[in-house]
Amino acid sequence: MSKQSSAGRRIVNNVSFLTLGRIATAICSFAYIAFAVRALGLTQFGFLILIHSLGIMASTLSRMQSWQTLIRFGNEPYARRDLETLRRILGFCIRLDLASSIGALVIGLVSVTIYSHVAHWSPTIRGLAYGYALVAPFMYTGWSNGVLRLTERFHLVPVSDSITAVFRTIGTGVGFVLHLGLEYFILVWAGAVLLDYGLFLFFALRTLRDRIGLRIGPEDVFSQWRWRLPGMWQFTRSTTINQTLGAVSGHVGTLIVGSLLGSADAAVFRICRQIADGIVTPAQMLAPVLYPELVKMRDRQDWSGLKRLTWKIFFLLCGVSVLLLLVAAFFGGHIFALMLHIHVRGTTYYISVMLVSAVLTLLVVPLEPLLTVLGQIGFLMTNRTWITLAYFPLLVLLTSQWSLAGACYATAFTSLVMFTTRLWRAVSSSMQPATEIRTQENA
Structure with missing residues (x-):
């Protein structure tokens, strides 16, 4: 079998894994959006979408694409099991994500201040948006996602996505049945963000330990700040x-x-x-x-x-x-x-x-x-x-x-x-x- 055919087969297999997860996520999305709209009404649901968009925008604006850097420079060290070089590359990528998280928090708070004034939001809606901005630093799973892609552990990505989607569906279902308000749905959305971040972090650390025996500690992240290839x-x-x-x-x-x-x-x-x-x-x-x-x-x-x-x-x-x-x-x-x-x-x-x-x-x-x-x-x-x-x-x-x-x-x-x-x-x-x-x- 040619290397190109082998690559094509891996692509098909990995896409299949990710697609199954996205199908499960799409089904859950269909349910939790319906629950949220029926519980809140279109106008209040619109506020939920806008508050979430402010958080995502803050996270996206601050993101440094650490997962691409990890794959671009970490593929060869991973293939030859050069753990020392791979450890340094991971430390560099984690530092990128830490800088991204700080930027997300600052941009999120500033964005809420500006947009709530332009859109004439009430103090209640503005307060909810400020609270949601606090989870913006956890909306990006850069280096941990890169680890799963580098090590071809693609099946863990849909597992995390599906668990998060199920959590959000159950949470919105409870809110719909109990006729809860916008504050509750903001908490559900924020909880889903934190759950997704925690799952990716856990899977990445476990994969590094089990696949190649590599453990990442604080010294790998906070030392050698100037190191880069x-x-x-x-x-x-x-x-x-x-x-x-x-x-x-x-x-x-x-x-x-x-x-x-x-x-x-x-x-x-x-x-x-x-x-x-x-x-x-x-x-x-x-x-x-x-x-x-x-x-x-x-x-x-x-x-x-x-x-x-x-x-x-x-x-x-x-x-x-x-x-x-x-x-x-x-x-x-x-x-x-x-x-x-x-x-x-x-x-x-x-x-x-x-x-x-x-x-x-x-x-x-x-x-x-x-x-x-x-x-x-x-x-x-x-x-x-x-x-x-x-x-x-x-x-x-x-x-x-x-x-x-x-x-x-x-x-x-x-x-x-x-x-x-x-x-x-x-x-x-x-x-x-x-x-x-x-x-x-x-x-």
Whole structure:
């Protein structure tokens, strides 16, 4: 069996693990959103979404992509069982996450102060948002998630996700039965964040101990603050800017819609986007699985195999995308109504437009890891920066003009620009000779 076939089989197996977890999570999400909306009403549920979006935005803005740094620089030491080097790399990544958590807390508190004033929130809602901002430092499981990906313990990721989703479902179910208020649901959401963080931390530490006999102590984290491998900080900075801008745009978009149209419309926009993202979720599981495999192929200098594998996955996703668009066209509005037990005009259209955006984002999934290992991380960062900066004023303009439909148009158009520019760069980079690729990757 060829190494490329072996990599393809591992990708399929790992994607299957992650997909099963996401299916369980999606089922639970269907239930706990329905419980929350019916218990709180659309307006109060909108406040829950906006408060959660502020917390996620704070976490996302402060995240340094430690999991990518761990895989990029830790793959070779892990393969040859160089525990000392791997220990130092882990210490570096944990320090990145500690800095991220401090940044998340500061950004979260400042964001609540500013947004609550702009949106004219009551003191009660503002107080709940401040309280929820305290869990923002625990919303990122960077290095621990990276350990599970590096060691191919992908089955533990859906285990953690499923346990957290079940916890949130049970919690919201209790709130629905007992007719509890927004304060209770904020506590449930915060508890789910802390549970998820604790599970990933436990799984990562146990995996390091059981798989390679490596234990991480405080001295590994708080000593050798200046230690880093050549290019480690530059790689971390570039991947962080690229991933952060991509992840935060959705949450900022929800907040913008909420400030312009109110919490109820923000809830509709967020749920339509969530339904669209949920439809493409199984295929999106390729992203965390594909990158480690491409790193291994890069380390073997198997450039031709790396390109063939990426483009096979890309064309497979093109075929899947057509089917997903048909699902949204026929069932989108029914999914929304069944999920919330309310009818809102235009939801089928909104979900269809948002699914176009999600499908375009999906087609970028195999392109970004390819560009990363081909040494195009600088392009990814610059490209993402300009497109994201253009998205926010476009969102404000189109939302003010066409309400929720305008918000969907702005999101879909931005995804289209992102897809076309990255597809063009991936094609041109793939045509470069291997010697030029090695030079760029090592730059």
